[in-house]
Structures are given as structure tokens and as C-alpha cells.
Amino acid sequence: MSQETDVKTLVIDEQEVSARAGQTILEVARENDINIPTLCHLEGLGDVGACRLCLVEIKGSNKLLPACVATVQEGMEVSTNTERLQKHRRTILELLFAERNHVCSVCVSNGHCELQTLGQEQGLTHVRLPYRNPDLFVDASHERFTLDHNRCILCTRCVRVCSEIEGAHIWDVMGRGTNSLIISDLHQEWGTSACTRCGKCVQVCPTGALFDKSKIGSDHPKYPEFLPYLNLMREAQ
């Protein structure tokens, strides 16, 4: 009982806000229309704190905290958009753009891609790092969907939605470091896996790594907003 009524007050970007104990900094920021960029986070999925774009500064600490998992503390002073954070965010986006073959102009998600949008929002006009251009493959074995590893940023949203929401857990990560790869079942073709064909992974994928074969050109908006509603309906039952 006491936990639910426990109210914390804190400051985010010089704005005084109040929050329930146990809320994350990100939740509270968004409730108050303060934008913190995210990529691996998606409302309705468990958080992993992996993309590091939501890192924020806390007054009195040199350590940066991921807003998606860090919970609010009484009297905390949070800065979400300092020069230092902007620089890190741009570098992280550069690292992603240079890691695999993200050719926006010929991507099904061109215009609907979270990575592309974030790049623009963060003022990224070019990538200083050498492009790595790895030789990756496209898995088009599934009758409805395609997985293009060239566009994958390893956010693991697909892994989480398949495991946490659909309960099928056909996606997972193989290998390590920059050679990590999203795989279906025991690294077999997607079309031959135990996939339930629900398509949730496609809707939550922030880039053009997972796409619907029936969509052509760059007309491929995605609708990950279904997740919180789905969770709400399930809880209601």
C-alpha cells in the first residue's frame, strides 16, 4: 500500500516533476513531455538498457544512467540533453550506421525508420567512422516476412516480443561482439522454424531488418503501438 502512494519529487531539465516510486526516469520524462531518445526500449516490452541512447546525467554523479531502467530517486536532478549526451548519442548512432549496410535510399523502411529519424533528430549529417560493410545475408525463407541482417541493429526487440508477448521464443542472439546475429530457433531458416507467423516482430522492428513481403518500395510503416494495448487487454482478462 505504502509503496503505491509513495511520491517522489525530482527535477528533469530544470522542470520540477513528481513521480511514483519505482517509475523509471524515462516514464516520468515522457509523462511530462520531455523527450529522451530511445531505440531498444519499446513500451510494452521488458527493458534491456542496451542501446545507451537514453543515457542521462544525474547531478552529483559522473556516471551516466540509462533512463529506461534507472528508477527515480527523491531530489534527483536529471539532465537529458546536455552537450556531452548529445555528443555521445551522435557517436552511438554513427557506430550503428557504420556497423552494417544501412543504405537508407533503397530500404523498405526509408521514411519510417527509427534509426534514420534519430539520426536526423540528433543532427547527424555524416558518419566520421569508416564503414565496416560486412558481408551479411537476407533470410527470405518465410512465406510472409523477410529478415535482412544488413539492416539489423541488434536491439533485440524481436527476441523480446517473441518470447515475452507471443510466447514462442523463436528468435535469439548467436555469436558475440559485432559478429552477433539474430537467429530463428537453432540457427535455421526462418521459414522452417517454429514461427507462429504472428508478425509481432516485424511491427516492433525499428528498422528495415524485418519486413512484410507484401509491402513494396518504401511504403512500410510499422505499428508497434499495439503492444501496450495488448498488454492492457491481457491484464484485464
Place this chain on the structure above:
Amino acid sequence: MTIEELEQIAKNVQQENAKYDFEVNVCMDLACASQGAGALKDALEKAAEAAGKKVLVRRTGCMGPCSHGPLVRVDPEATLYHHVKAENAPSIVYGLGGSPVPELQCDLNDHFDKQVRVVLENAGLIDPEKVDDYIAHDGYKALLTVLTEMTPNGVVHRITESGLRGRGGGGYPTGLKWGTVAKAKGDVKYVVCNGDEGDPGAFMDRSVMEGDPHRVIEGMAIAAYAVGASKGFIYVRAEYPVAVSRLTTALREARRHGLLGNNICNTPFNFDVEIRLGAGAFVCGEETALIASIEGKRGTPKPRPPYPASSGLWGKPTLINNVETYANIAPIVRNGGKWFHDMGSERSKGTKVFALTGKIANTGLVEVPMGIKLREIIEDIGGGVPGGHKFKAVQTGGPSGGCIPEEMLDVGVSYDALVKMGSIMGSGGMIVMDDTSCMVNVARFFIEFCMTESCGKCIPCRAGTAQMFTLLTRICNGTGTIDDLALLEDLCVTVKETSLCGLGQTAPNPVLSTLKYFRNEYIEHILDKHCRAGVCQMAAVESKNEVMA
């Protein structure tokens, strides 16, 4: 098992040993064993029998100066022989009680005199597979004292009083950690021993687990009593098969003696330990990744908080300490917190085991009081750089550490001093480099290590280390530019400040420290296309873009 029974075992061992006139201890640790210590031990036993002398030939764990192996120490004379071969056995046995064999005798007074042995107190004295040997050297006395005379709080207090800090690298105060887990709510708690030692050039924990496994188990049992756990896990990397087998034997022996199991020493305290094998991922040395691995999941770190102390293995409060930390517990309990606190420097207490490797005369394991100067470790204990070469740098802390130059050698070793110099204590690897090492190439080596060991979960570590490796490769082969160097420094800052776990946060240290102390070597590679150590091969073409054939 009661204290009386324990003392009886110790007495029996002493009586048994008293039957012999001489004790010949043969180091059978990896370095000595690989040079024929096994055959040497057999030869010594045969020679003793042939000579009709009463000699106890004993296999022991690591004695320390591995580069001198195979090592044999003869008691009661305390003569140390080095580079002993099987054919030397008869002359050693012949010399027993008379004059020692001069050509095999080894003078390592400087090496041993400056060392203080707490963790390694039994090294070279006991047979690691015999629990009775350990008991004869005060083994398990601390555990039984704790169980019968101390409260869990009292134990935590004693550890806090000792000032012991985590020996795995972070240097977090051990007493504080124990106290947190002890206070954490929950009826099920775990203690975990981190034996996933993976730093290149580090083998302290392996030696402890192989040479004195019961010490680790005893430390864990005391910890379990202090925090209220009844189950422990030792996470050992599978690349340490001997450690795994010694620990397995030790656990079996401890259970047989009632030192593990239910109602230990007729008290309500229950405790048992399971061994879990690591599958070769360096990142599993990070505590949250290690926990995931024990749970059977992919070994990737999680953001902290929550810390394992409140939510660890299967969401239960979990105490994780490193092998060497647990190895310090029994002596602290036996001798008191103050005894430990009196050793070492201002904020780093006790001793630290280092694995000396690289361009140094006496490679091997050393244990020194905290606060000792790096110069003393390298020149006196280590015997300096051999072959007339000039010392250039010492790398501490493994791939997460930094390179410390000559001018900083008079700084005393402590957690804080090393951090100040741009390095870390780490688990205790110490790699000495001379003028034949190129510092850019060294930085590139460690970044390559971090790149291949990055789990791939967070972007800065996964892609950042790969980019740093590319840039360092360019600089090494003479195709790098000053812009590349600036980019590299930028990347270092981002990877350090934004990575999820310690692996990524410390990965840039070798680059940052070499840039700080050896920047001119980077500049020479870039502007003069010259590597002063002659290590790096400069690319034939100046353009970074090769033309196709």
C-alpha cells in the same frame, strides 16, 4: 566434525610427517608440470627408496617463481632447487642431511624476502588433493570457530574491520558487500565464487584453486554463514581443467569430513557448493553476466541496479566475490581484522597476489603487501628486465588496465593509485614490457581482445571496440592519419562513458594510457611511418584504398 576432531586430524598428520626425516616438496603446478615435474616426483620417490632414507615426497601447488621450474624445496633445510630434472633426483636425495647440490641451488632471497604470504601461505607446503594437509595448516579452523563462537554479524564486522576490498578488480569493500547481502530480505540467498579468470597473463586464481582449493571453500562457507546462505556456486572457466578437478576432489573431501552439508559442526548451519563451468566468454567474469550464465542463459550483463546483493541468482540476494577474496577470509578470521588492517597502505589493506609475466627475469606468482612500490615488484622481486633490454612499461589489470611508464614506478601499489595512473588493479595480472614492445601494437592487441570478447549487447562496446581496432590497425600499418587519432580519442571517451558493463567501460584504458604516456610512438607511426620497436609492418601503399588487381 568438531574442533576437537579437527585438531586430532592435524595431530595425526604431524605424527605421520614426523616419521620422515626429510620432506621433499615438488611443485606440480602447470608451469613445472609441463617441464616434467611429474617424472621428477616419481624419480625422487625411487631415489629415496633406493637410498634407504626416510623421505616424504610431496606434490604441492605453485611455489611462485615459475620461470625457474621445475622447483623442489627440501625441508627441514629449506633449500630451494630450480630447473630440476628427473636425472637430478639421486643427487638431491644424496645431499639430504649433508651438503646441498650447488649447481641446482637457487638464490631467490630478494624474490622471497619482500613478499608477504597470506593467500599463498600454503603454497608449496601442502598437497592440494589432501584435505588433511590443509587441516594440518590450520585449515577449516576458522570455519568451525565462526560456527561455534561467532554471530553472523560478528563475522561481517570482522571482515569490515579488516578493510579487505574485492580482489576481482573493482576493489569494492568486502565487509560492506557482505553486510548488504546479510541485511537483504529473503529466505533463500546464494554465495558465488567468481573463478572466471580471463585476463591475458593472469593466473592467480587458477593457482589458488589448483594449489589450495579448500581455502576457497572455507572462505565461501564462512561467507555463507555470515550472509545467511546455504547454497554456493563456484564458477570456473572450463579452460582450467585441473582447477575443476582439484575443486571437485576438495568438495568431495569436505563433504566426507562433514565440513560441507547439513548441520556442519553440529550447528544448524547447512551449506553446500556446486561447480559451474564457464564456456570461454571473458564477459562472464562480469557479475551480472556470470549470474545469467549460471542460470543457463546467454552470458550478457544487465544494467545495475539492481545489484546482485539485492537481486542476483534467480532474483535472490547473492554475494559474489572473487577467488582471491575468499582465499583471504580464513586468515582474517583466524588472526583478526586488525592483523590484516595493519598490512598495506592507507586505503588498500592486506596483500595482493600478482602474476608477473612478460619481459621479466622471475616470471610467476608473487604476493606483496599493498603499498609496495612497483619498482620493488619489478626490479627486486621480479629480478628486472633480462637480456640487457630497457624497461618500457608495465601493464596492470589485464585488457581493462593501462600501461604504466618508468617514471611512475615509484608509486605504491593500491587501488586508488593505479586508477590515478590510468590503470586499474584488476585481478592482478602484471605484464612487463621492454624496448622491443611497440606501445601502439600493445594497445591494438588489448583492443582486439576486448572486441572479440564483447558480448554484443550494448552498441558502444560492440561497435566501438571494433572501430577502435580498425583505427589502431591503420595507425600500426602506417596508413593512419592525425584525424584518425582524434577520432580514436573521441571513441575512447564514448565507449568508456556509455558502455553497459565494466568490460566496455574499461576497454579504452590501454589506448588512453598509452596515448597519455607514449603519444610520441603514435605520432611516429602516423607522420614518419616508423615503429621504433620494429614490431609494426608498414603497408607498402600510402593510400588506405587498395586498387583492385
Place this chain on the structure above:
Amino acid sequence: MSKLKLATVWLDGCSGCHMSFLDMDERLLELAEVVDVVYSPIVDTKEFPDEVDIALVEGAVASVDDEKKIKKIRDHSKMLIAMGDCAITGNVPAMRNPIGPEAILDRAYIQNASAQAQIPCVVVPKLLKVVRPIHEFVKVDVFLPGCPPSADTFHTALTALVNGGPLDISALTRFGA
């Protein structure tokens, strides 16, 4: 005030950026009042002039010729603008990087040839093993991403650059726009 000297260059790209530039339509006349186009695929000059104020470069660096050109352009230009995604990211020309130029040439000139299958070796410049954006070779002053950047983007950006006004490129365009 004398007019600024403007050059536009076409390296490894599809010329789409130039088309989009021309899509400024009547606004080109406005631009022509303040700049002289001294070198471009759409004018006759064959040699890159000694002194250029603004050079707009389309396309990635894919051949030894491109590499030579971009260095010369840099040496003779006060301001170098990377125009479009090919110049900035490598874009479509760089899609050959994972498999290398040999496989591409083989497919184009051997496997798909209806007659006289052979890889051209005279007149055409040698390819680089890796296609790279121009800023990996020379310093670039302004980046105008897009595939292609829109005519409006060109107009707003060039107006700001010529007049020395403020310019927020991310507000105008992005990769793949």
C-alpha cells in the same frame, strides 16, 4: 561584388543529385545572379579551374580517377560540399563493398555478356577495392544528405551558404530523403 565561382562534380553516382539541383527550376536564375557555374557536367569546361569558391560533389569515390579528382577539387576549392548520400555514405555504389569489385565486374561483363565477354581494361579507370565517401579522402565543409537532396534543400542551403546565413541541415534533409 564579383560573382562566386561554383563547380559541380559527378563522381560515382547516378546524376540524380544533379537532376535535383536542376529541379530548382526558375530559382536557378536567382542563383545565377550571384554565382557563375565554372565547371559542371552541364557546362563545357573540361579541366577543373584553379580557383573555385564552392564545389558541389555528387557521388562516392570508387576508382583511381575519382580519388585523383577529389584531391584536385579539394586543392582548388574554398568550400567543398558533399552532395547526396553517395558522396556522404557511399550509398548504392558502396553496396558492392561486402563482395568486392571482382564479383561485380564478372557479373556485368562476363556472365551477362551476350557477345565478347571480357572485362574492360583500357580507357576506363581501375576500380578501388572499397568504395568510400569523399570525407575519407579530403576534408568536407558541408554535408547535404539525401538521395537526392530535394531542390528545396539545395535552394535553402545554397542561399544560406552564399549569403553567410545560418543553416540547419538536419531540419532540411536526412539520409535517404
